[in-house]
Amino acid sequence: MDLSLSDEQQMIVETVRRFVAEEIVPLEASLDPDAGALAPDDFERLVKMTKEMGFYGLDIPEEFGGPGLDTTTRALMAIEMSQHRAGLYNPCYGTFGGAGLAQLYEATEEQKEKYLYPTLRGEKKGCFALTEPSGGSDPARAIQTRGHEDGDQWILNGSKLYISGADKADFALVFARTSDDPGRNGVTAFLVDTDTPGFNVRRVVHTLRSTHYATEISFDEMRVSKDQILGELNRGFAIANDRLSRQRIPYAAGCLGAAIKAQEMAIEWAKSRETFGGALAEKQAVQWMIVDNEIDIRHARYCILEAAQRADKGERFRTEAAMAKLVASEASGRVVDRAMQIHGGLGMTKDLPLERWYRELRIRRVGEGPSEVQRLIMAREILGGSFK
């Protein structure tokens, strides 16, 4: 595999790196260490800059007005964009814009007018409501939210857990069981306005993540019309699978960015901090931590770029995307942990971003499908269909 960057990719990487170093990191110095948003004026100013750079709406497909980046370039950018304190869950504080939920691109034209285009213009926000108290790893079997047909409407009852941003969203993509099939062929996806009577955000769920908290929502006799079904009835899981696999690649790349920055910090500190008459960097135990970090970083980078390159070539990349997500989230957690160890007491404090990355990277091993589920995806492909 060729890991070298094209001239264009090199230029893009350097541009994003400069943006993070010169625009994001200085602002972050005066924000609370757990902050999740910039001051509105700063946000507007930086959005203007990313628009001028031609990078706004990175994940929007070209036919919808996005910059039309390939997956590899997008992954390289994600590695750079997360190299600051809030970078894991708020890369560059959202100043590169969002693309909305992947499934919206499969919507009808009418649904796109109502949800997708306003999202791309920054006027509406959506949330993704799949996980339930009964489980998220295997949602096809776990979903208990039930839809009952009533004339030209569906009535939904049930609840969802750990849903990020439901309290601020304008609409939600809600998955509900709409037939007696106990598996994936009985689930339908609905686009629901969050001001629909019966859509109730019941509580904030406090997690290790200090920004973008999760919520619990309930649907109480919530009526939605049939034209709010996204895709086909009972085929809710068949929507946008390719796009969803593709999204795992920048997700993995975001983990790696934090690890790269943590390693840079660990090296700098190991060279300057002295104990027992010499620099930490002279101690073999510390050298090994730095080397183990490098192995983890290079392993993750390889898996991410392999998945991205296969996706760009139009080859199957489901296993590679799962591997990239698993390796990058786990390896980056280890890198940050070692970097904290090398920093001693300082590594535990909010004076450095390490403790925030440590908490947030822990979530990355569960969010978007736990490591075990990524292994399951890979095992199915490696072993073949009969071992599902």
Add this chain to the structure above:
Amino acid sequence: MVGIRMEKPWLDLSAEAIDALPAQLGVYQIADGQDEVVKIGYAGGLEQFGIRTALHRELEAGGTRFRTELTHGYLTRWEELLMVHLHDHGELPAGNSTHNQKLGRLRIDGAGPEQKNEASTKGAN
């Protein structure tokens, strides 16, 4: 599960009461003489002595009663308390009226009053 509302008893806000607190991170509420919440604040990672520094500032600003909750998840908890207040009272406390980030909508236990505070439901993030 964290209790959604802060229901600890109110204490008189004085330098002595503040200095008796641990210098930790957390959230707090300030009340007027009728124990009506007039401000919901937090002591984050930038405060030199955590909640003590934040409350000394409130004392100087004329606060009279207070209660606190120590937590490392201070930003989420702060936002949650603002949302709960909005849910219960239909508007934010006077001391938070300039809040300029979008707040979420909670429906905690049955219907709450209409939310009046425009600034709190519009926003830039």
